[in-house]
Amino acid sequence: MRKDAPAKMTLLQVDRLTKHFGGLAAVHDVSFHVGEREIVSLIGPNGAGKTTIFNLVSGVYRPNSGDIRLGGESIAGLRPFDICRKGVGRTFQIMQPFPKMTVLENVVTGALFGRKPKVSMKTAEGEAVELCRLVGLGDKLKAFPKNLTVPDQKRIEIARALAVRPKLLLLDEVMSGLTPTETDEAIRLVLKLRETGATILLIEHVMKVVMGISDRVVVLHHGEKISEGPPFLVVDDPKVIEAYLGKMVDGEDEPAC
Amino acid sequence: MGSSIRWKTTLPLAILCAFLLLFPKLVGSYFLHLAVSGILAMILASSWDILARTGQVSVGQAGLFGIGAYSSALLYQRYALPPVLGMLAGALIATFVSIFLGYLTLRLRGIYFSITTIAFAEALTVIWLMTPDITGGAMGVSTPPLFGGDREKAYYLILAILAAVVAVVWLIEQSRLNFAFTAIRENEDVANVLGINPTKYKVLAFMISAFFTGFAGGFYSHYNTYIIPYEVFNLGVSIACLVMPIFGGLYTIAGPILGTVLIKAIEEYLRVTFSYGHQIAYGLILVLVVLFMPEGLLGLWRGKILPLFRSRPGR
Known part of the structure; x- marks a missing residue:
């Protein structure tokens, strides 16, 4: 097999x-x-x-x-x-969200820099919102990572990795x-x-x-x-x-x- | 609601701008001189903060300041380059040096970068003293007073440079650079894996910082009419660049400016009260701020003072 x-x-x-x-x-x-x-x-x-x-x-x-x-x-x-x-997008075993950025900003960062050709701020933000919804963070866009549960922090990791397409x-x-x-x-x-x-x-x-x-x-x-x-x-x-x-x-x- | 917030920020800003523009008409020569040196310090503080946004603590801003000062003064002395053009040339030369220095040192992180910047500024002093034929050595370089000694014109020039710095910082905050700088500051390894080239953005921040620091240096040499290596490359200049933003609040537009206003006020008061008082104050302020208000005055305002008003019942 x-x-x-x-x-x-x-x-x-x-x-x-x-x-x-x-x-x-x-x-x-x-x-x-x-x-x-x-x-x-x-x-x-x-x-x-x-x-x-x-x-x-x-x-x-x-x-x-x-x-x-x-x-x-x-x-x-x-x-x-x-x-x-x-x-190549990756998550980290020990969750490492950017602490001073909101959930959305964390994901936007991946969308802004992780790809070629570069996308505009507006596109990046739109896509990041979509990804947050996909992983189940749609209602926590403005939250800061430290206020989230462990599973939600893992969701940030996944969304951020996906944001680089x-x-x-x-x-x-x-x-x-x-x-x-x-x-x-x-x-x-x-x-x-x-x-x-x-x-x-x-x-x-x-x-x-x-x-x-x-x-x-x-x-x-x-x-x-x-x-x-x-x-x-x-x-x-x-x-x-x-x-x-x-x-x-x-x-x-x-x-x- | 959006429009009321806009209104709340624009009105005080408009009043502040009007006040700054009318300032020379309202005060005498002494206060005008204080304002000029205060604004000069604000430019240095804000420029330092631009690089700090990427997590890099430069303790060698004096090197860039001195390069700007000397470039401008020497270009005037040798080639009679008009002072304002000389300041621009000083700014560009400082930027060029920052690219070179940045690519060499900005791969280093944290304290290692800081140490190399100290060494950079100190090395420049030595180089200047060893090459008196080119640099004027310990004797320094003197230039005629800026705008024939017209302090009002000097005030408007330095105010315009400050406005340019604030505009650049504002543009950075609106752009993708803000995401890159913040990501690198918060976790360089993660930023790297997310497609951000840390060295590139750190060097870019250093270049912007160096440009305005060099410009300020050029202004200082012409305004002061006389510069010596011990003064412009002095560690004290570098320290001043970082104390003011830390005191006021890091990574903000208002923080470095607010910090400078207060520190300059304290410094000036102590200078006339007892000798060396202002230098002791620098040290004390730095220690107290790091211990008790790590987010500076703005952090104190947002975190401790503003909530007192917000939580009042009936609001």
């Missing part, structure tokens, strides 16, 4: 990507791809290198070796703002810390985004989400890819079970499934 040859056009191709921090190989020789309109999940125990991969793809870090291609064009080593304008959307643990009801809402939102044609790479710990919405799953452990495939196959992979159960015996991590 493995999709080694993607049926759809490949949007993101990560090739033998490696990133060291001093002696630590945070990401080692990792390759995977995301097809257009696909939802791919990156999973793995804490410290597996998931967020490092996001930081490499979005340009926050430069890879030591390997290549990252977006629609066939190499983006490895470009600066974050260039990569953003080429069509990304070809590829990177969602870093947008569902963690949510109640089951809130998680269901978030899943519906992601599926709604998929209907509009978005391609999504997400990092997620909540297995219900991973199983429910991913087309494919890439499993990382100690910075290396240990498994890849459709979710129902990956959870039965002995290497994946070992990685997670091994952690459980150490008592350092919660069982993920």
Whole structure:
């Protein structure tokens, strides 16, 4: 069942990507791809290198070796703002809205600078209002982030990432810390985004989400890819079970499934 | 409701403008001189605040001020360039220097940028002292009085420059630059991921800041008729540039201006009361403001004083 040859056009191709921090190989020789309109999940125990991969793809870090291609064009080593304008939007694991800006202003910022060609202030504001409605912040446009709940702050993150009109959307643990009801809402939102044609790479710990919405799953452990495939196959992979159960015996991590 | 708010802001503004335009007719030479140096300080404070909007604290504005002052004075001395053109040339030269300096240093953040700006201004003093043939060295440069000593004309010129600074800041606030500056100030990494090139916008802010600081320097040299390196490149000038906006309220149009009015008033009072009093006041004000009113006078007004009136029953 493995999709080694993607049926759809490949949007993101990560090739033998490696990133060291001093002696630590945070990401080692990792390759995977995301097809257009696909939802791919990156999973793995804490410290597996998931967020490092996001930081490499979005340009926050430069890879030591390997290549990252977006629609066939190499983006490895470009600066974050260039990569953003080429069509990569991302959220942050720890929510980082601009505190002194309103919800709307946060989203407008993404719409104003994140794309090529540039749009006018008026267009940006109109689109930002639409996006706020889409993620469920339509009645909180003038609110400041600090006065909002955790799920609403995550909504700002998503709306702001969408405002750059990304070809590829990177969602870093947008569902963690949510109640089951809130998680269901978030899943519906992601599926709604998929209907509009978005391609999504997400990092997620909540297995219900991973199983429910991913087309494919890439499993990382100690910075290396240990498994890849459709979710129902990956959870039965002995290497994946070992990685997670091994952690459980150490008592350092919660069982993920 | 919209029109009443508009009315409430336009009327006081119109009165203020009329007052500023008529000011020279109402007061004597001493107060006119005070007003000129006050407005000069307002320009420096507002220019500093433009760069501060991107989160960068410059402690080297004296460098740009001195470059503007010397460019203008030396161009007059060597090539008899008319003073107003000289000020413009000083402003442009300071802008040019800021591009160079900005691209070198604005990749640095926070305290590291601040330190390089101090070094920049201090280095200029040394360079000036070492090259007396070109710069006049420790002897300084003197020029004839601006407009033949007509303080009224000087007042209107400096007022026009202030108006230009305020207009530019207002335009920034209305434009996308405001979003870029604020985003970079609040979280540079996130701004970067959202498509904002932080270095580019920081350099742009620095250029605008340098232009007006250089212009003010040029005005100062002609108005004062005499400049020396120890004075125009002095750390005190740089400190004054940042104390006034911090006191008045950062990232606002009125904050730096209001802060300057009050600090200049305190300074002038203390100067005549006891020696060095104004310098002690600078330090005290800075410490008190940072400790007790981090958002400055405007923040104090909006946060503490205005609500007292609003929350009154029956309003």
